[in-house]
Amino acid sequence: MLDFAFCDFINNKLYNVYIVNYDNILNSFYIYFIVLFILFFVEVISLGFSNSSIGTLLINPKKSDLIDVVYFLLIVTNLLVIISPIVSLGIPYFFGKGIRSLLNFEFGSKYFNSFIHFTIFTILLDFFNYWQHRLMHRFEFLWKIHKVHHSAKNFNLITVFREHPLDHALNSITVSIPIGIIGYPPENFVLIYVILLSIAYLKHGKILYKWGFIGKYIFQSPYYHFLHHSDDKKYYNSNFANNFIIWDHIFGTFRDFNESIDNLRIGIVSDPILKMNFIESFCYTFKSVFNEIYIRLIIFKSIFIKK
Numbered sequence: 001m002l003d004f005a006f007c008d009f010i011n012n013k014l015y016n017v018y019i020v021n022y023d024n025i026l027n028s029f030y031i032y033f034i035v036l037f038i039l040f041f042v043e044v045i046s047l048g049f050s051n052s053s054i055g056t057l058l059i060n061p062k063k064s065d066l067i068d069v070v071y072f073l074l075i076v077t078n079l080l081v082i083i084s085p086i087v088s089l090g091i092p093y094f095f096g097k098g099i100r101s102l103l104n105f106e107f108g109s110k111y112f113n114s115f116i117h118f119t120i121f122t123i124l125l126d127f128f129n130y131w132q133h134r135l136m137h138r139f140e141f142l143w144k145i146h147k148v149h150h151s152a153k154n155f156n157l158i159t160v161f162r163e164h165p166l167d168h169a170l171n172s173i174t175v176s177i178p179i180g181i182i183g184y185p186p187e188n189f190v191l192i193y194v195i196l197l198s199i200a201y202l203k204h205g206k207i208l209y210k211w212g213f214i215g216k217y218i219f220q221s222p223y224y225h226f227l228h229h230s231d232d233k234k235y236y237n238s239n240f241a242n243n244f245i246i247w248d249h250i251f252g253t254f255r256d257f258n259e260s261i262d263n264l265r266i267g268i269v270s271d272p273i274l275k276m277n278f279i280e281s282f283c284y285t286f287k288s289v290f291n292e293i294y295i296r297l298i299i300f301k302s303i304f305i306k307k
Contacts, residue, residue: 032076035194039157039201046207053156053206063277064153070278072158080168087286088169096176103180114186121185122192122243124178129242132174134253136167137237141292145170148285150229150236151274152204153267159204164285196243208261216256220245227257229266 043052050059057065074080085093108117136146148164203225215221220241228239238255241247248254257264268274273281 028078029076031190031194031197035197036157036201039198039205043157043206051206053158056154056156056206057158062153064151065156067278067281068152068156068158068162071161071163075161080165084165084169084172087165092169092172096172099173099176100180103177105181106183108182108185112182114188117182118185118189118192121178121182122196124181125175126241126243127247128174128177129171130240130247130251132170133240133242134251136170137240141289141296142170144288144292145285147268147271147273148281150268151271151281152229153274155204155206155226155229155266157201157205160200164282166285166289199243215245217246217249219243220248223261224254224256226261226266227255227264230264231267231269232264235264 040052040054044054046052049055056062057069061069071080074083108121112120133146136142145164145166148167149162152159152162199219203220203222205222208223208226209221210216210223211219211221215223220239220243224239224245227235230236235255235257238253239245239248240253245254273284276284
């Protein structure tokens with residue numbers, strides 16, 4: 001029987017995303033593209049057109065680059081916001097709603113001005129993102145989802161958006177924790193949002209700078225994120241930070257590389273997903289994850305539920 005609560009949830013999503021928040025979508029769309037084109041220009045000036053992300057995407061795109069383009073379009077059109085709850089059956093979103101209701105501390109609006117509220121929220125979210133990212137490398141069930149992002153064979157500025165909708169769905173649980181603790185972040189800090197978006201773009205771009213002290217101890221630089229995407233397990237199980245690389249130093253997952261970075265390749269090794277296009281990898285990931293869930297439920301039943 002059709003779950004009407006789930007249908008209502010999807011209808012509300014559609015209404016809120018494309019009707020209520022239409023102006024916000026349009027503004028986000030402009031921000032995504034303005035920041036992206038500025039960074040495209042920076043790469044062209046630094047590396048030359050043929051070696052830049054825009055050069056790769058326009059002149060000689062590989063299958064991996066085209067998959068990045070599809071994920072980018074899903075993000076900027078907000079379609080991923082609709083697809084994610086559908087393919088995850090809304091389960092992570094209901095969990096997230098429960099967590100927000102359970103915590104519901106709202107410390108930010110009670111005790112802090114908007115700037116401090118926003119700052120604490122950003123730091124808390126980054127902390128929980130670090131642990132989500134680390135767990136997704138630790139557990140096979142979660143890695144099946146996250147490896148879509150790591151299947152990129154080369155970087156370009158929009159590789160940051162290469163996330164399976166199930167990955168995006170799980171993020172709704174992570175973000176619900178700081179929301180429950182401190183409340184929804186204020187929306188009037190566009191400049192900070194632009195800075196964080198620029199860092200996210202650059203971390204997957206062609207300019208692999210270390211950024212000195214800042215890149216090693218404050219914001220994760222493109223260089224250290226490149227190491228994280230290496231197909232060498234010594235490095236891809238390190239440098240998990242989303243924005244603030246200090247978490248890797250605190251929890252012992254920071255790694256550096258003292259040789260030429262040209263000796264490293266990014267991606268994953270010997271996986272069927274590497275040969276798939278977007279639709280194939282989308283369906284393969286979905287099927288393998290739910291097969292894994294089914295197997296674990298069968299094992300659980302055989303151990304704990306007696307006939």
